[in-house]
Amino acid sequence: MNTLFKCLVYDKQVSLSVLDTTDLVNKAIKIHNLEGKSAELLGNLLTVCAYMSGCLKSQRGAVSITVKSKDGSGSASVSGDVDLHIRGYVDGSCKHTLKGGTLTVIKDDGFSRPFVGACEIGGDNVSRIMTDYFHQSEQIPTAVSVGVKLADDNTCLSAGGVVLQLLPGTSEENMARAEEAMGNFLHPAEAISTYGAEGIIRTFFAGEIEQKGLYLLHPDYICNCSRAKFEGIIATLGKEELLAICKEQGAVKVHCHYCNTDYTFFEEDILKLFDK
Ligand SMILES: [Zn+2]
Known part of the structure; x- marks a missing residue:
């Protein structure tokens, strides 16, 4: 310890x-x-x-x-x-x-x-x-x-x-x-x-x-990142931009450098995000 x-x-x-x-x-x-x-x-x-x-x-x-x-x-x-x-x-x-x-x-x-x-x-x-x-x-x-x-x-x-x-x-x-x-x-x-x-x-x-x-x-x-935290960050790009990225690259992918974790947001995740 x-x-x-x-x-x-x-x-x-x-x-x-x-x-x-x-x-x-x-x-x-x-x-x-x-x-x-x-x-x-x-x-x-x-x-x-x-x-x-x-x-x-x-x-x-x-x-x-x-x-x-x-x-x-x-x-x-x-x-x-x-x-x-x-x-x-x-x-x-x-x-x-x-x-x-x-x-x-x-x-x-x-x-x-x-x-x-x-x-x-x-x-x-x-x-x-x-x-x-x-x-x-x-x-x-x-x-x-x-x-x-x-x-x-x-x-x-x-x-x-x-x-x-x-x-x-x-x-x-x-x-x-x-x-x-x-x-x-x-x-x-x-x-x-x-x-x-x-x-x-x-x-x-x-x-x-x-x-x-x-x-x-x-x-x-211990890394303090979370899916919810990255949701908040990517949301600042706006719905249209995020959907465009999904169309082009299949999903929005974010990487946390501190804990080497990948977070993937698909089109349905983006839609849900702005549905809240
Ligand atoms: Zn992290």
Whole structure:
């Protein structure tokens, strides 16, 4: 089961999150038939998205993270909501390589205007990309270490990560402790497979956490698409246009990139749609 543990450490000045997203990443690999680089890139982005979704404050909150390659030949996108339903896809050249480009993060709390942060990225190291992002765009010192460990057959053996975020007013001493602690997680997927998410907290942060201050959440790979949702989207094209497509192509076909599901609407479905 996927887990996200959250707690405060170092005199309650630093927020610690530890994630085990092995099952979630395996689901993504299966849905999108990922291998090697594409499994690592999407897996790491899904883990970061699970972390950021766990930080959402409003019931209607949502977050999306998109990376686009410099030449526009590929992209990867993930999104999540307050229920920690995480989904994503990777396409084009990003399936094989990402040598820099742009990162865009949209955080929507469901009330005010969404926060949009963007920055240039230098490579494909998601931990570095997100650490830079938090520093540049949100101006919150945050150390992100995420990883995916794959077997030869592209099954995910372990995935997850550790995130330490400094709260306002963190002392120099506790900053140094946080930095030193991150040195233990240069290979986060290895750490997850060795200790497990809870084991990481008990092993590396023993004595720093209050038992009752430990939150446990369960992210999962779940797409929020539905036939009804796509009905609403295609209806905006209008009855005539949809019937014309049916005549020409036999049916209106819509594809959800996030869960690789096809929705097919035949002429009778279109007529019913406008009959309501
Ligand atoms: Zn879907």
